[in-house]
Structures are given as C-alpha cells and as structure tokens.
Amino acid sequence: MPTGTLQIRQISGHTGPTPGAGMQREEEVCKYIDVTTCIGCKACEVACVEWNDMPFQQTTFDNTYQTMPSTAWNYWNLIKFDEHPQEDGTLKWLMRKDQCMHCEDPGCLRACPADGAIVQYTNGIVDFQQENCIGCQYCVSGCPFDIPKFNNNTKKVYKCTLCSDRVGQGLEPACIKSCPTGCLKFGTKADMRALADARARQLREHSGFPNAGVYDPPSVSGTHVIYVLHDITKPEMYGGLPATPRIPVSFTLWKRVAKPVALLLALFAAPVAFFHYIAEGPKESQPPEVPR
Amino acid sequence: MSTAIERFDERARRRVGEHGRTVVYEGELLRHPVYTRVLHWSVATFFLLALLSGFAIYSPWLFHWLTPLFGGGPTTRLLHPWFSLAFVGVFALQFLNWLQPMTWGGDDSRWMRRLREYVSNTDTLEPEYVDFFNAGQKAYFWAIVGSAILFLISGIPMWFPRTFGQILVSISYVLHDLAAIVMLVGFIVHVYEGTGAQPGTFRSMTRGTVERRWAWTHHPAWYRKATGRDPRADHDEAVKKRS
Numbered sequence: 249m250p251t252g253t254l255q256i257r258q259i260s261g262h263t264g265p266t267p268g269a270g271m272q273r274e275e276e277v278c279k280y281i282d283v284t285t286c287i288g289c290k291a292c293e294v295a296c297v298e299w300n301d302m303p304f305q306q307t308t309f310d311n312t313y314q315t316m317p318s319t320a321w322n323y324w325n326l327i328k329f330d331e332h333p334q335e336d337g338t339l340k341w342l343m344r345k346d347q348c349m350h351c352e353d354p355g356c357l358r359a360c361p362a363d364g365a366i367v368q369y370t371n372g373i374v375d376f377q378q379e380n381c382i383g384c385q386y387c388v389s390g391c392p393f394d395i396p397k398f399n400n401n402t403k404k405v406y407k408c409t410l411c412s413d414r415v416g417q418g419l420e421p422a423c424i425k426s427c428p429t430g431c432l433k434f435g436t437k438a439d440m441r442a443l444a445d446a447r448a449r450q451l452r453e454h455s456g457f458p459n460a461g462v463y464d465p466p467s468v469s470g471t472h473v474i475y476v477l478h479d480i481t482k483p484e485m486y487g488g489l490p491a492t493p494r495i496p497v498s499f500t501l502w503k504r505v506a507k508p509v510a511l512l513l514a515l516f517a518a519p520v521a522f523f524h525y526i527a528e529g530p531k532e533s534q535p536p537e538v539p540r
Numbered sequence: 541m542s543t544a545i546e547r548f549d550e551r552a553r554r555r556v557g558e559h560g561r562t563v564v565y566e567g568e569l570l571r572h573p574v575y576t577r578v579l580h581w582s583v584a585t586f587f588l589l590a591l592l593s594g595f596a597i598y599s600p601w602l603f604h605w606l607t608p609l610f611g612g613g614p615t616t617r618l619l620h621p622w623f624s625l626a627f628v629g630v631f632a633l634q635f636l637n638w639l640q641p642m643t644w645g646g647d648d649s650r651w652m653r654r655l656r657e658y659v660s661n662t663d664t665l666e667p668e669y670v671d672f673f674n675a676g677q678k679a680y681f682w683a684i685v686g687s688a689i690l691f692l693i694s695g696i697p698m699w700f701p702r703t704f705g706q707i708l709v710s711i712s713y714v715l716h717d718l719a720a721i722v723m724l725v726g727f728i729v730h731v732y733e734g735t736g737a738q739p740g741t742f743r744s745m746t747r748g749t750v751e752r753r754w755a756w757t758h759h760p761a762w763y764r765k766a767t768g769r770d771p772r773a774d775h776d777e778a779v780k781k782r783s
Contacts, residue, residue, distance in 0.1 A: 382607070384597055498711065499710060506717075511599060514721045518728050530739050532664075534753060
C-alpha cells in the first residue's frame with residue numbers, strides 16, 4: 249500500500265517536465281470489482297457520498313433499482329442495474345459499479361488544455377484539481393466512459409478520485425471499505441489482475457460461465473479499475489460498458505501534433521508581412537509625396 | 541435576401557448616421573460612412589476579444605499569460621462563446637452592409653491571376669477595372685464569412701458537449717481550430733494591408749475619407765464612379781504638376 253505524498257506522473261496542459269518525476273517509485277494501485285458477486289446493495293454509493301462529503305440528492309425512479317440514470321458531479325459511484333434477456337427467454341440481472349476507470353492513458357487528461365487541472369499520479373490514480381479547472385469540458389468529450397460531470401454552479405468538472413486522499417494515507421477507497429460481499433478489493437495492479445484472472449478462470453471452469461473474463465481494456469493501455477465479468481464478449485450489456493473504449497483521435501493526434509504546427513504556420517503570416525514591408529516596401533498612392 | 545432584412549439593415553444604417561458624421565475636405569473622397577466604420581470597429585473589438593480568450597483555451601503555453609486578462613481560466617471559458625456570438629452578430633450586419641460591393645465578378649478572377657504582380661508591387665497603379673473592393677479584399681471577406689459560419693456551427697457543440705455527444709464534439713474541435721487558422725492568417729494579412737502595406741488606407745476606417753490620389757491608385761473604377769473623372773488622366777496630370 250502506498251504511503252506518504254502521492255507522486256505525479258502526468259499533468260494536463262503542462263509544458264516542460266513533470267516536477268519530481270521518478271523521485272520515488274510507487275506500486276500501481278487498482279480497484280478490483282467482481283461483478284459476479286455484487287449484490288447491488290449500494291453500500292459503496294453511500295460510502296462514496298459520505299466520505300466525499302456530498303449532500304445526498306434526489307433519486308430518479310426508472311423501473312429499476314438504479315439510483316439515477318448516470319453518475320453526477322456530486323455522485324461519483326453508481327450501481328448500474330440491467331435486465332438482460334437471454335436466449336432461453338430468462339433474464340440475467342446484472343449490476344455493475346460504475347465510476348471513473350482511472351485509465352492508464354486517460355482521455356480526459358489528454359483533452360484538457362488547462363495546466364494542472366488533471367494529474368495522473370505514479371500509482372495510476374487520475375485526479376481532477378478543481379482549482380485549476382476552467383470548465384471547458386473537453387474532458388467530458390475526451391472520456392470514453394462518460395465519467396466527468398460539469399457543475400453548472402461552480403463551472404468546474406468533477407469525478408471519482410479513487411479516494412486519492414485516503415490512498416495517499418495508506419487507506420483503501422471508501423467504496424472498498426464498505427463492501428459487504430468482498431466483491432470490491434483494492435491493492436496493487438499486479439495483485440488485483442492476478443486475482444481477477446484467477447476468479448475468471450474459476451468462473452469459466454467451475455461455475456458454468458465459459459465466456460467469463462477480466463475487463464482491463466488495452467485500448468486505453470489498461471485501467472486502474474478492473475472488472476470480472478460473466479461474459480467478457482459482451483461488456484455492453486453491463487450498463488453500456490464499451491468493448492473497446494477509445495479516446496477520440498482528434499484529442500490526441502490533432503492536439504499534440506497538428507494544432508501547434510498549424511498555429512505556428514498561422515502566426516508565420518506576421519513575419520511574412522513584416523519582411524514583405526522590408527523587402528518590397530509599401531504601395532504608395534501615386535504620385536508619391538515628395539519628401540521636403 | 542429578403543426585403544425585411546434589407547429594411548432592418550437600412551434602419552440601423554440611418555440611425556447610426558444620425559449620431560456621427562464624416563468630414564470630407566478638399567481633395568478627399570468619402571470611402572466608408574459612419575455606419576460601416578462603427579460596424580468595422582465593433583467587429584474588430586469582438587474579434588480580438590474572442591481571439592485572445594480563444595487563444596488562452598487553444599494552447600496551454602499561451603494559457604498562463606492570456607487567461608488573467610479575462611479574470612482567470614473559468615471566466616475566460618465563460619466569456620469566449622459570448623464574445624464570439626457578439627462577433628457573429630455584428631459581422632452579420634457588416635455582411636448585409638457589404639454583400640453588394642463584395643459580390644465576386646469576372647474582373648475579380650482576372651485580378652486574382654495577377655496576384656503575384658500585386659504582391660511584388662510590380663505595377664504602381666492598379667488595373668482600370670478595380671472597383672470599390674479589389675479581389676483580395678473580397679477573398680478576405682468571404683474567408684471571414686466561411687470561417688465565421690464554421691466557428692458558429694462547431695462552437696455550439698463545444699459549448700454544450702453533453703448535449704451533442706462525443707463524436708460530434710471531437711469533430712467540432714478540429715473544425716473550430718481550422719476556422720481559427722483561416723481567420724488568423726486572414727486577419728494578419730488584413731492588418732498589414734490596411735496599415736503598412738498601403739499608406740493612406742487606415743484613415744478610410746477611422747476618419748472615413750481617402751485622398752483622391754489613393755483612390756485613383758488603388759481603386760480606379762471606383763474613382764471614376766465617385767468623381768465622374770478619368771483616374772488615369774487625373775494621375776498623369778498630378779504627375780505633370782509635380783514635375
């Protein structure tokens with residue numbers, strides 16, 4: 249378990265190196281969510297709201313057990329309930345804890361233009377620093393999981409912090425602490441991945457789920473929140489978990505390469521105009537005035 | 541263009557005209573009336589505000605010293621769309637005001653073919669057919685019209701990203717930047733042409749008048765229309781008088 253100050257690995261919109269990079273090695277952390285043993289008790293939802301000191305808000309009833317349609321700026325942790333019809337006519341009742349996935353390659357951080365509004369710690373936690381946020385909401389479009397949520401009153405964007413304040417002090421996130429079934433676990437990425445793989449193998453070999461697997465999508469270089477799913481081939485049925493989450497290409501290629509190049513080319517017009525004046529001189533009204 | 545729009549523009553033009561005037565001294569010609577000048581500088585003001593606030597969001601390395609101008613990052617982001625809407629609104633009036641003189645014609649295509657000669661100052665006098673605006677000015681006008689439309693249609697999804705969805709916003713993001721580059725290049729050239737490149741031009745947008753010799757040099761066809769005189773003959777006479 250990491251202790252002491254969190255070390256920053258990446259900073260959004262930041263020019264130059266990351267201060268103090270590599271000074272201290274940290275284990276990468278990971279949240280393990282076993283969807284197959286979740287009972288949908290929502291203890292994690294309550295723990296999240298309590299620890300992060302957020303007022304409980306109005307729930308929305310939509311004929312499911314779900315608290316509200318999607319996570320909100322002050323509701324970062326939501327169990328998604330889905331009744332998935334199976335081929336034999338029966339229903340599969342699925343519940344998945346939805347929150348920030350803490351991508352290894354975070355789309356929000358790539359999209360963000362504000363220096364230091366989003367940081368990634370060396371332990372893999374992606375954290376929003378609201379004091380630097382300008383509320384442009386590029387992160388909202390950059391996120392493949394629809395996680396960052398805008399608060400119209402503060403004009404800033406909020407999301408799950410993976411309880412970076414607790415983790416920094418050697419504690420597990422609040423949701424983990426509250427889970428009664430043990431379907432939530434927290435530890436190093438390697439340990440959690442090994443545990444998830446073992447559980448998926450158990451499901452495949454002994455529990456009649458031949459498609460069971462671990463959701464740790466390589467399209468965002470893996471995530472620091474991983475799921476064990478009964479059916480890894482259809483992640484969409486778990487409340488719309490994307491099979492291959494992708495950062496829109498315009499937020500990476502365009503922003504990193506094309507944008508600065510194009511801006512420099514555009515600003516190149518100024519020296520061109522200046523040297524045109526130096527080389528060709530002005531087009532005087534004719535006949536030009538004679539200097540006296 | 542509907543007559544209702546024409547009337548609206550006409551009324552605004554008359555009202556602004558009541559509150560301002562253009563003094564034309566001897567040897568000068570009225571180039572831009574009060575209404576055009578007020579519109580131009582309103583467009584310019586909102587353009588610069590939108591440009592600077594947009595730059596701050598556009599590139600992080602411009603961020604630290606540009607956002608404080610608008611009261612910090614969040615305020616910059618808050619104000620930018622409103623500056624831009626004001627720009628589009630005022631420019632729409634300028635569009636109506638200038639649609640007629642900015643209409644592209646056969647002479648403009650002819651002018652464009654001798655762009656190289658124009659840039660290298662090969663001829664001291666513009667060709668006889670150059671009217672109130674030359675083809676370069678018209679090209680700039682239509683580039684602004686095009687990029688302003690692009691800015692507007694791409695800016696709205698970026699303003700409300702959750703309403704429009706990830707794909708539309710990420711496309712808009714690229715289009716918005718392309719529009720910015722077109723407008724920025726155009727703007728730099730425009731400022732140069734209006735100030736250093738052609739002495740005597742800037743005053744047409746401040747005091748509203750130009751010297752006659754400026755008119756026969758740069759816009760001979762307009763000179764002919766405005767004065768009823770032959771631009772080349774008047775030029776030659778002025779040269780003779782000078783020597």
